[in-house]
C-alpha cells in the first residue's frame with residue numbers, strides 16, 4: 118500500500134515539474150519571439166478564468182477531453198489502443214444531428230433519446246469493426262482505426278456537401294441547423310456549456326467506477342497485463358476486448374452528439390478539431406488512469422481556452438498551447454527512463470540508511 | 484590452492500519491505516565449485532545479482548581478486564571476469580547461437596562491419612575448447628532449453644568470464660543434460676582453474692559437484708561447510724533451521740469413476756509439426772497418473788490441450804464425463820478442472836499484479852468478494868489472500884507486493900495455493916516443484932497426496948523422475964507424442980521406465 122502511495126506521489130511530483138518546465142520553456146519561446154512572457158501568461162489565465170462564460174467554455178472542453186480520454190483508457194486497459202475516436206466522434210455527431218433534422222416536430226425527449234442512441238450505435242459499430250479484426254484476424258487496431266478516421270472524415274464532408282447539406286445559403290459545408298427546442302439547455306450565457314455536462318459527469322463516474330472498483334474492472338486489468346494468464350484463469354478475453362472497444366467507440370459517438378446538441382447545434386467541420394487526439398494525449402499523460410484523466414482534462418481545457426483568449430487579447434499565437442502540451446508529454450515519456458534512474462539511486466540511499474538504523478537497533482530478522 | 488577470488492564483506496540488501504541479504508560475509512576461492520543453497524526467498528539470487536552488478540548493495544562491500552568493486556553494473560562485473568546465467572534466459576530467440584554469443588562484443592571487419600564468419604569461427608573455437616557442443620548457425624528459438632543454456636554459458640565464456648554464476652541451472656534440464664553440464668563444469672574448473680558458484684535446490688547435486696556449500700536462511704548466511712564433511716540431511720536441516728522429516732506419504736482409498744478421458748488425441752506444436760499423435764489415457768478419481776517423458780515429446784502440448792490452452796486437431800477430451808474438446812479454459816474450468824501450468828511467469832501469474840490479486844484470480848465473481856453493483860470488496864480479498872498466504876507458507880513482502888518481485892519458488896507457491904484451493908474434482912499439475920526448496924517440496928507433495936486421498940483425479944507431469952515415482956499410482960511413458968508404456972508404480976523400476984521414455988522399448992497398443 119505504501120509503495121503504491123509512493124508511486125502516486127512520485128507521479129504527481131513529476132507531473133508538476135513537467136508542467137513548470139513546460140511553462141518555463143514556453144516563456145523562453147515567447148521571449149525569443151518578442152512577447153512579454155508574464156503578460157502573455159496573465160492573458161492566458163484571464164482567457165480561461167476572467168469571466169463566467171470563459172469558465173463555461175473551459176468546462177465544456179474539459180468534458181470533451183475527459184470523455185475522449187476515458188474512452189481511450191477503456192481500450193488501453195484491456196490492451197487495445199483506440200486511435201479511431203475522431204472518426205467515431207464525427208460519425209456520431211453527424212448522424213445524431215441528422216436524426217434531429219429528420220424528426221423535426223417530434224417531441225423533444227424522443228428526438229434527444231433517439232439522437233443519443235443513434236450516436237452510440239454508430240460510434241460503437243465503427244469501433245466494433247477494428248475490434249473484431251484485431252481479435253479474430255490479428256489486424257493491428259492502430260492502423261485500421263487511423264484508416265477508418267480518414268474514411269469517416271471523407272464521408273462527413275461528402276454528406277455535408279451533398280445529401281445532407283443545409284438549404285441555407287450561409288452554410289456552405291454543414292447540415293441543417295437543429296431546432297432550438299432540441300438543444301441541451303445552456304448553463305452560462307455566452308458560453309458553450311450546456312446541461313450535457315451532467316450526462317457526461319454521470320458517464321465519467323460510471324467508467325471510473327467500473328474500471329477501478331468492480332470485479333469486471335479487475336478482470337479488464339488482468340487481460341491487459343497478461344492476456345495468456347487471463348485466458349488461462351477462465352476469462353473470455355476476446356469478448357471483453359471487443360466489448361471495451363465498442364463501448365469506447367460508443368462514448369466517442371456520444372461526445373459527437375453532445376457537441377452538436379450542446380454546443381454547436383449544427384454539424385459542420387468545427388464540430389471537432391482533432392479533439393479525440395487531444396483527449397488521447399491527456400489519457401497518455403495520465404497513464405490511462407481514469408481519475409487522473411478527468412483531472413488533467415480540466416487542466417488542459419483551461420490551458421487551451423486560455424490560449425485562445427490570449428490570442429485574442431494579447432495577440433500571441435495560441436500555438437504556445439501546443440508547445441506546452443508537447444513538452445509535458447515529452448517529459449512524462451522521458452520520466453520512465455531518466456527519472457527512474459535518479460529514483461533508484463535515491464531509494465538505495467534511503468534503504469542503506471534503513472539497514473544501518475536496523476543494525477544499530479539490533480533487532481533480529483524474523 | 485585457496486586463493487580468494489570473490490569476497491563479500493558485510494553485504495546487505497534491503498528491498499522495500501524485505502531485507503533480502505543481511506550482513507553476509509563470504510569468501511569464494513579460485514578453482515572451486517561453490518554451492519549456494521537455501522529456502523525459497525532466502526536471498527540466493529539477490530546475493531548473486533549483487534556480484535553481477537544488477538543491484539547495488541545497501542550495505543557492505545564486494546572484492547573481486549582483492550579489488551573493491553567500485554561500480555555496480557553488469558558491464559563492470561563482466562570486465563572483472565564475472566559471468567552469470569540467470570534462471571530465466573536472456574537470449575534473442577531470432578538470432579543464431581553465434582550471434583547471441585558474440586553480442587555486445589562482435590568481431591568487426593575493418594573495425595566497422597559485423598563479421599559473421601568470424602563470429603562462427605570464434606564460437607566453434609570456444610565449443611572445441613570447453614567441450615560445450617552447440618551448432619553456432621542454429622537459431623536460438625529452435626534450440627532445446629538445455630542447448631540454450633549452453634549458449635548462455637558460452638556467451639559468458641566468450642566475454643572472458645572466469646567466475647561463472649549459475650542460478651538454478653538444472654531446474655530446466657533432463658537428468659542426462661544435467662550430467663553433461665556437470666561434466667563440463669568439472670572440466671573447466673580442473674583445466675582452466677575457473678570458479679563456479681552454483682545455486683540449486685537439489686541437494687544430490689550439491690553432493691555430486693561442489694567442493695564447499697554455503698547455506699542461506701532468511702537473508703543470512705548461516706553456514707559454510709566443506710561438502711565432504713556433511714550429508715544431505717544435515718544441509719536440509721541447516722536450511723530450514725530444524726530437522727527435515729521425509730515423511731512417508733500415506734496413500735489411502737481406491738480409485739473411483741473416470742474423471743479425465745483422453746482419446747486418440749492429435750495436436751500440433753508451435754511450428755505446425757505433430758506433437759501429440761493418437762494419444763489416449765484416462766485418470767480416475769482418487770489416483771495420481773504420472774507422465775514420464777523427456778522434455779519436448781508432446782507432454783506439454785497434451786496438458787495444454789486438456790486445459791484448453793492448445794488447439795486439438797482430432798480426438799477428444801472429457802472432464803468428469805463432459806466433452807470439452809477444443810472448449811475455452813473457462814468452460815473446462817467450469818467442468819471441474821484446476822491447472823498448475825508448467826510456465827508460471829508466462830501463464831500462471833500476472834507479474835504486474837499484486838500477490839493478493841494473483842491469489843484471488845478466478846474467484847473475483849464470488850459473492851463473498853462482490854458487493855452490490857459489482858463492487859469488489861478489497862478488504863475481504865485481502866483477508867482471503869492473507870489466509871492463503873499463511874496456509875501455503877509463502878514468503879515475501881506480503882500480499883500487496885507485486886508478484887513479479889517474489890523469489891522464483893514463492894511465485895510457484897502462489898500458483899499452487901490458488902489452483903489447489905479451487906477444490907476441483909480434477910487437477911492437472913505440471914512441474915509442481917520446479918525451483919522449489921526441499922522443505923516446500925515436502926509440503927507440496929503432501930498437499931498433492933491429500934488431494935488424491937480426498938478423491939481428486941490428478942494428472943501429474945514432471946521432469947523429475949523421482950517425483951513421478953513418489954507421487955504416482957500409475958505411470959505412463961510418452962515418446963514422440965505417443966504412449967509407449969503404462970505401469971503400476973510399485974511394479975516397475977526407474978531403469979525400465981527410462982527405456983520406454985526414450986523409445987527404446989514400446990508396448991504395442
Ligand SMILES: Nc1ncnc2c1ncn2[C@@H]1O[C@H](COP(=O)(O)OP(=O)(O)OP(=O)(O)O)[C@@H](O)[C@H]1O
Nearest residue numbers: 498503523524525526527528529879889890891892
Ligand atoms: N526486485 C525486487 N524487489 C523487491 N523485492 C525483491 C526483489 N528481488 C527479490 N526480492 C525479495 O527478496 C527476497 C529474496 O529473493 P531471492 O530471489 O534472492 O530469493 P532466492 O533465495 O533466490 O529464492 P528462490 O529459491 O525461490 O529463487 C524475496 O523475499 C523476494 O521477494
Ligand SMILES: [Mg+2]
Nearest residue numbers: 527528890891
Ligand atoms: Mg532465486
